[in-house]
Amino acid sequence: MKFIKIGIITVLATISFCMSTTAQLLDFETDTIKVSPIYPKKNMLVSRLPFFYIKKQDLPFYLVNRKVNYWKSTGSFGLNLNQAAFSDxxxxGGVNSISLSTLLNYKAEYNKDGKNFISEVILQYGKLKNKDQMQRKTNDRIFWDNKASLRISQNWNFFGSLSFESQFDLGYVYSKDAQGNEIRKPISKFMSPGYLTESFGFEYKPEKYFSLRLGTGTARQTFMLDTTLYRNNAKNFGVPIGKNFRNELAFQAVMNFEKEIATNINxxxxxLLFASYEHLNNIDQRLDITLTAKVNRLVNVTVAGTALYDDDFSSEIQSSQxxxxxxxxxxKP
Structure with a gap:
């Protein structure tokens, strides 16, 4: 009997538990089934923000006090020596000869907040001596160009410039006398002529390697410190005979192009175009082209040419190569 009572109690307890569980799942008033929400499983590949921290670092004093340098300067010095010798x-056939030429080019540029300043110096000098002939110059030029500009749009600047040009040594014309001996006569020298040019206007510069200046207001002074050179050059570089100075007002255009067009080839x-308002029918023009190929760190091959038209000296085009x-x-200074 005791075991029967225990069995009955166990069955009643089981029934009571099942009824209570069913009552929780069933809502008899609304006759609906409550369903628990099912959440997606957690992603095992959890992405976390990278861990970082700020660390205090003590810098050397020379780095703390470092300032930005807005200047960029470059320079080059060249030396060319040519020599030839032949036995009698x-x-x-042939002529013994020797020639030496030098070149110094220096350029400094400043850029900051649309303000630009460029100063460039070109110095050239060369001599050639052939057997039984007087020595001759192969190069002789002093050129100093300065330009300051202010950006007014993406490709246009307002500029002002000042340039100077002359030569180092005496220049001669060569001829022979009645006996066949070579003679020479001086036609130019330092500051005879010498040119000082002031200009202002607008500059178009779409790229770093190309620029075009349009000097709507330009003045050029031509100096002839030696007033006797007119005897061998009747035009006297446009300066009135007996005078040391001539001033011209003109329109000037200057185009500059400098780029490495291939590996180690620059x-x-x-x-330059100079149109004097007084003589618009005679426009001075000059074109300089230099092609430089770098052989190694110290050796270069250079091909240079100049074409010049200046009616104050000659009515024909002058050229050199x-x-x-x-x-x-x-x-780099």
């Missing part, structure tokens, strides 16, 4: 019985050109293999040392 050389079957192909092309630099400068075109040179090819040189020499040493070029580049420096």
């Amino acid at each position: 019985n050389w079957s192909s 092309l630099k050109s400068r075109y 040179s090819l040189a293999l020499g040493l070029v040392y580049k420096f």
Whole structure:
């Protein structure tokens, strides 16, 4: 009997538990089934923000006090030496000769907040001596150009410039006398002529390697400190005979192009147009082109050419060309 009572109690307890559980799932008033929400499983590949921290670092005093340098300057010095020698019985003929030429180019540029300043100096000098002939110049030029500009739009600047040009040594014309001897007469020298040009206007500069100046207001002074050179040059570079000075007002255009057109090959050109308001029918023009190929760190091959038209000296186009293999040392001050 005891075991029967225990069995009955166990069955009643089980029934009571099942009824209470069913009552929780069923809502008899609304006759609906309550369903617990099912949440998605957690992503095992949890992405976390990278851990970082700020660390205090003590810097050396020379780094803390460092300032931004808005100047960029470059320079180069070149030396070319050519020599040839032949024996008296050389079957192909020839003339003993020796020549030496030098070149110094320095350029400094400042850029900050749309303000730009460029100063460039070009110094060239060369001599050639052939056997039984007087020595001659192969190069002789002093050129100093300064330009300050202010940006007014993306490609246009307002500029003002000042440039100076002359030569180092005496220049001669060569001829022969009645006996066949070579003679020479001076036609130019330092500051005879010398040119000082002031200009202001607008500059178009769409790229770093190209610029075009349009000097709507330009003045040029031509100096002839030696008033006797007119005897061998009747035009006297446009300066009235017996005078030392001539002033001209003009329109000036200057185009500059400098770019590395291939590996170790640089092309630099400068075109100048000077149209005097007094003589618009005679426009002075000059084109300089220099192609430099770098052989190694110190040796370069340079091809240079100049075409010049200046009615104050000659009514025909003047030209010069040179090819040189020499040493070029580049420096950064």
